Amino acid sequence: MTTCKVCSLNSEHPGISVDTAGLCNLCRLDIAGDLLVNYRYTSNVFHEFQHEKPNPDAPYDCLFMYSGGKDSTYMLDKFVNEYGKRVLAYTFDVPFESTHAADNIRLAREKIAADFVLDSDDVNIKKVMREVFNRPAPARPGSYLDEKLPCASCRTFFVLRAILHAFREGIPYVAMCADPQQILTMESNVREVVRGFYQSFGDRLTDEVFRGELEQVLFAEDDELPKIVFPFIAMRHEYDPDQIVAELKAKGLYESSPLETHCTLFPLLNYYAFKHWDCMFYKLNAASHVRAVKRSATGTERSTFSIKFPQVLNIVEIEEQLRRVTLQIAAGEGDRGEHLRELVSIFRGFDADEAAARFVAESFVDMPKVAADVGIRLP
Numbered sequence: 475m476t477t478c479k480v481c482s483l484n485s486e487h488p489g490i491s492v493d494t495a496g497l498c499n500l501c502r503l504d505i506a507g508d509l510l511v512n513y514r515y516t517s518n519v520f521h522e523f524q525h526e527k528p529n530p531d532a533p534y535d536c537l538f539m540y541s542g543g544k545d546s547t548y549m550l551d552k553f554v555n556e557y558g559k560r561v562l563a564y565t566f567d568v569p570f571e572s573t574h575a576a577d578n579i580r581l582a583r584e585k586i587a588a589d590f591v592l593d594s595d596d597v598n599i600k601k602v603m604r605e606v607f608n609r610p611a612p613a614r615p616g617s618y619l620d621e622k623l624p625c626a627s628c629r630t631f632f633v634l635r636a637i638l639h640a641f642r643e644g645i646p647y648v649a650m651c652a653d654p655q656q657i658l659t660m661e662s663n664v665r666e667v668v669r670g671f672y673q674s675f676g677d678r679l680t681d682e683v684f685r686g687e688l689e690q691v692l693f694a695e696d697d698e699l700p701k702i703v704f705p706f707i708a709m710r711h712e713y714d715p716d717q718i719v720a721e722l723k724a725k726g727l728y729e730s731s732p733l734e735t736h737c738t739l740f741p742l743l744n745y746y747a748f749k750h751w752d753c754m755f756y757k758l759n760a761a762s763h764v765r766a767v768k769r770s771a772t773g774t775e776r777s778t779f780s781i782k783f784p785q786v787l788n789i790v791e792i793e794e795q796l797r798r799v800t801l802q803i804a805a806g807e808g809d810r811g812e813h814l815r816e817l818v819s820i821f822r823g824f825d826a827d828e829a830a831a832r833f834v835a836e837s838f839v840d841m842p843k844v845a846a847d848v849g850i851r852l853p
């Protein structure tokens with residue numbers, strides 16, 4: 475195993491190779507070509523969407539995937555009030571998210587002239603997560619972002635629910651506020667998203683959790699299918715989270731919370747990444763932060779990710795600590811109080827304040843409870 479001398483990613487990490495000079499393919503930017511193709515495609519679709527005339531046959535110009543977080547609230551307001559689109563704001567209630575976004579959704583419903591719909595399917599999204607976590611070890615060497623497969627599968631599940639909703643109602647576009655890293659695992663073509671799910675989960679489970687409806691998407695004509703637009707990726711150079719929050723507050727559209735959303739599966743996502751890929755869940759984000767800091771002399775580069783990383787972060791050491799505690803908790807070993815103390819100090823190292831660090835630490839020691847509730851087997 476070789477470790478990249480810039481960002482600390484190692485050669486065993488899915489999708490990563492380290493050359494003889496000690497640089498990984500991300501630090502060498504080997505994937506820049508793929509990214510550019512994706513960016514060009516998404517920019518073109520977004521441009522086409524912005525200039526599209528309203529379709530008289532459809533009640534809406536787009537279905538907008540609305541989480542209630544700051545990014546999607548900001549963009550929803552822009553779609554309706556700046557671009558003049560007729561928007562169906564679609565929120566999927568993810569059962570694993572303890573959400574503090576409900577207040578923002580209420581404000582948006584009062585102040586933004588869109589229609590709102592709330593969707594949920596606890597039974598089937600849990601079935602999918604059980605399958606991802608409980609299946610045998612994934613094939614080696616794996617590809618980029620494989621260590622985040624459970625997280626990506628959850629997102630793909632509700633993206634497919636949204637696509638089906640748009641498909642049924644003849645809505646031509648589905649808008650998603652994904653960040654640039656997500657687009658590498660998120661296909662822009664809806665048929666490819668559907669195919670990818672069939673490939674990962676097989677015909678039987680896919681037809682079961684989507685009640686056979688997805689098959690119609692595979693065999694539909696191109697012009698019957700919605701297109702996915704990624705507004706933040708098309709406008710990536712303008713992304714400024716502080717300005718977004720300031721603008722939303724001025725419009726009375728945002729009630730800030732330090733923990734905007736928290737996924738109760740976060741500890742299990744780390745367990746999955748350690749168990750199968752020997753890395754923590756946020757490894758790529760941490761590595762990309764280190765890369766950005768080492769590249770820019772000032773070290774003040776912005777990150778679009780939800781966890782902030784301190785300027786000097788010893789990833790290798792923190793990851794080792796987190797690995798030990800996570801695997802102990804999963805195995806039912808060790809002392810709860812000691813785990814809590816150690817976890818709080820780890821998350822303090824991620825720039826979290828005391829309350830946030832404690833909140834996340836407690837979710838880690840509660841991992842066996844969450845696993846039992848969803849039906850995920852621990853060793």
Ligand SMILES: [Zn+2]
Pocket residue numbers: 478479480481482483497498499500501
């Ligand atoms: Zn590197």
